[in-house]
Amino acid sequence: MRFWTLVIRNLARRPLRSSLTAAGIAVALASFIALVGLSRGLERAWTGALHERDTHIFAVRKQSAQLLSGTIDERVAERVARLPGVSRVSGELFDIIELDTGETVLVIGWQRSSYLWDTLRLISGRLPAGEDVKETVMGNQIAEALNKHVGDTVLFNEAPFTVVGICASAGVMTGRAIMVPLKSLQTIQEKQGRVTVLHIRVERPDDHIAAAAVLDGLTRAFPDLGFSLSDEVADQNFFVRTGRAMSWGTSAIALLMALLMILNTLLMSVIERRHEIGVLTAVGWRARRILAMVVCEGLTLAGAGNLLGTGLGIVAMRWLTLVPQIRGFVEPQVTVRMVVEIALVTLVLGTVGSAYPAWRAIREDPVESLRDE
Amino acid sequence: MPLQPHRPPSRSAGPLLQLDRVCRVYPKAGVSAIADVSLSVWSGEFVAIAGPSGSGKSTLLHVLCGLDRPTRGQVLFEGHAPSSREQWTRLRAERIGFVFQRFHLLPKLTAVENVEIPMFGVTRSPRMRRERALWLLERVGLAQHADRLPGALSGGECQRVAIARSLANAPSVILADEPTGNLDSGASAAVLDLLTDIQRREGASLIIASHDAGVTSRADRVVRLLDGRIVPPALTGEAPPVTGALEP
Numbered sequence: 358m359r360f361w362t363l364v365i366r367n368l369a370r371r372p373l374r375s376s377l378t379a380a381g382i383a384v385a386l387a388s389f390i391a392l393v394g395l396s397r398g399l400e401r402a403w404t405g406a407l408h409e410r411d412t413h414i415f416a417v418r419k420q421s422a423q424l425l426s427g428t429i430d431e432r433v434a435e436r437v438a439r440l441p442g443v444s445r446v447s448g449e450l451f452d453i454i455e456l457d458t459g460e461t462v463l464v465i466g467w468q469r470s471s472y473l474w475d476t477l478r479l480i481s482g483r484l485p486a487g488e489d490v491k492e493t494v495m496g497n498q499i500a501e502a503l504n505k506h507v508g509d510t511v512l513f514n515e516a517p518f519t520v521v522g523i524c525a526s527a528g529v530m531t532g533r534a535i536m537v538p539l540k541s542l543q544t545i546q547e548k549q550g551r552v553t554v555l556h557i558r559v560e561r562p563d564d565h566i567a568a569a570a571v572l573d574g575l576t577r578a579f580p581d582l583g584f585s586l587s588d589e590v591a592d593q594n595f596f597v598r599t600g601r602a603m604s605w606g607t608s609a610i611a612l613l614m615a616l617l618m619i620l621n622t623l624l625m626s627v628i629e630r631r632h633e634i635g636v637l638t639a640v641g642w643r644a645r646r647i648l649a650m651v652v653c654e655g656l657t658l659a660g661a662g663n664l665l666g667t668g669l670g671i672v673a674m675r676w677l678t679l680v681p682q683i684r685g686f687v688e689p690q691v692t693v694r695m696v697v698e699i700a701l702v703t704l705v706l707g708t709v710g711s712a713y714p715a716w717r718a719i720r721e722d723p724v725e726s727l728r729d730e
Numbered sequence: 731m732p733l734q735p736h737r738p739p740s741r742s743a744g745p746l747l748q749l750d751r752v753c754r755v756y757p758k759a760g761v762s763a764i765a766d767v768s769l770s771v772w773s774g775e776f777v778a779i780a781g782p783s784g785s786g787k788s789t790l791l792h793v794l795c796g797l798d799r800p801t802r803g804q805v806l807f808e809g810h811a812p813s814s815r816e817q818w819t820r821l822r823a824e825r826i827g828f829v830f831q832r833f834h835l836l837p838k839l840t841a842v843e844n845v846e847i848p849m850f851g852v853t854r855s856p857r858m859r860r861e862r863a864l865w866l867l868e869r870v871g872l873a874q875h876a877d878r879l880p881g882a883l884s885g886g887e888c889q890r891v892a893i894a895r896s897l898a899n900a901p902s903v904i905l906a907d908e909p910t911g912n913l914d915s916g917a918s919a920a921v922l923d924l925l926t927d928i929q930r931r932e933g934a935s936l937i938i939a940s941h942d943a944g945v946t947s948r949a950d951r952v953v954r955l956l957d958g959r960i961v962p963p964a965l966t967g968e969a970p971p972v973t974g975a976l977e978p
Contacts, residue, residue, distance in 0.1 A: 358843045358846050358856065358859070358860070360850065366839070367838075368838055370838050627760025632834075636832075636834045637847065638797075638819065639822065639828055639834070640822065640823070640828065640848040640895065641821075641822040641824070641848050641849075641851075641852075641899070642823070642848075642850065642851070643819050643820070643823070643851060644815070644819070646851055707928050724792055724797050727797075727830070727834060
């Protein structure tokens with residue numbers, strides 16, 4: 358008989374209780390995977406979209422709690438472009454709207470002369486013909502979801518837009534977005550002359566010192582705007598930060614409950630096995646071996662929960678991305694970092710959850726324990 | 731797979747176990763379980779601890795193997811006083827075997843697995859643990875029941891498994907607390923035969939706490955306890971011990 362055989366045998370003596378505890382841990386870990394995965398998916402979608410557009414610096418209205426409510430005068434773009442070190446600037450108006458199909462999509466408006474149109478990879482059709490036309494280029498993912506092709510019409514804010522092109526993108530922000538000329542979007546949104554953000558390219562993006570100097574110059578020249586490097590934009594985005602805080606907060610509560618479940622199960626198990634632990638002490642089992650046995654029981658429970666929870670978490674994450682209000686804004690995926698984090702969380706759950714029961718087990722008086730049959 | 735070569739009782743190397751004016755008081759209950767007990771047990775010796783229920787026999791055995799700590803006095807193993815719980819645990823693992831009246835087998839483990847339990851931390855190889863446990867079960871006549879759970883064994887068979895378990899690490903001394911107390915007369919005789927046979931063949935010391943006349947009649951020496959104190963041989967009409975510097 359191996360040491361682990363004894364550990365498994367101890368857990369198997371109350372199969373229902375052990376299974377329910379493992380299931381509880383699995384649900385907690387699945388919540389962690391799904392919620393943190395979604396939060397990271399949101400970050401990934403934002404940074405991915407900026408990289409796709411080769412944006413180096415991103416500007417928003419300062420002190421605006423919500424990105425969408427803050428607007429910038431579109432003429433600011435010209436002033437920004439004149440600053441030393443800045444290569445190109447483009448304003449962008451965007452909004453999240455619900456189509457008549459019930460689909461929630463991102464609508465993006467760029468000046469027809471903006472270089473950002475050139476970042477789209479057209480797979481069919483063409484770009485809009487002018488500045489104030491009701492024409493749109495759809496991302497391939499949303500076009501596929503809505504079964505729209507070049508020549509079809511899509512209705513938003515009761516305005517019909519003709520699909521003139523379909524562009525391909527692996528990222529959800531572009532793949533599930535609708536791009537329209539800025540003026541036509543400003544008209545239907547009644548935001549004439551306004552943009553939501555500025556995309557800024559610098560002359561020497563690989564020179565971090567030069568990029569930082571441009572950022573510093575922008576910050577001083579436009580104190581009412583908030584500038585951030587594209588790699589850091591996710592950290593400063595309201596949606597991303599709120600999503601991150603909510604997902605970690607909810608996960609922490611779920612994990613705490615899992616910890617209490619392990620503690621409760623093992624404590625009951627140790628109390629029930631008081632006599633047996635006394636026998637082990639009597640036949641010469643050292644305290645650290647008994648401690649290891651109880652901790653290994655905790656780790657086994659947490660490990661079983663991990664296996665079940667990881668599968669459940671991936672399914673939950675995929676399911677959540679099918680919710681119309683969420684899909685198109687997140688790119689969930691299980692990364693190596695997440696696998697390592699889950700392994701560490703499992704290790705901490707198993708060890709911390711079993712620490713007190715293990716301590717209780719080894720401090721028992723063996724003579725008293727032997728009487729307790 | 732013999733445990734040890736046969737050794738007759740030896741007094742040349744000093745006592746194996748010694749109690750020096752040991753007292754054990756349970757303050758909460760206000761009970762003095764044993765009082766001022768001095769006793770020497772020699773290697774290979776069979777000592778019976780006799781006395782009525784409540785006389786302190788079990789406490790004496792528990793103190794002898796470090797399961798219980800004396801309130802006063804000291805316990806010496808081969809002339810040294812183990813100072814910590816850890817040292818006593820090591821001794822119980824490697825040098826002291828214990829047989830309980832109520833067997834105390836782990837109910838969810840088979841007979842052979844119960845015998846393997848004390849070998850964890852002493853014998854590293856699981857295969858060697860299994861082989862030795864099977865050999866010990868064969869030694870106590872239970873090879874055919876190796877894979878049975880204790881619940882499927884009779885009282886006498888359980889006690890034989892417990893004896894095999896006590897021999898797992900070839901101890902120098904076996905302590906048995908009323909080993910026949912829960913058995914019928916036939917099983918009692920068989921268990922007693924087994925214990926004395928092992929004591930003779932393996933040369934281990936054997937200390938049995940019992941009020942069974944069958945036990946006391948076979949022992950090399952009988953120590954009688956009454957109200958936690960050793961009754962001097964002169965008062966019991968028995969022959970005094972051969973030696974024992976610390977004995978009364």
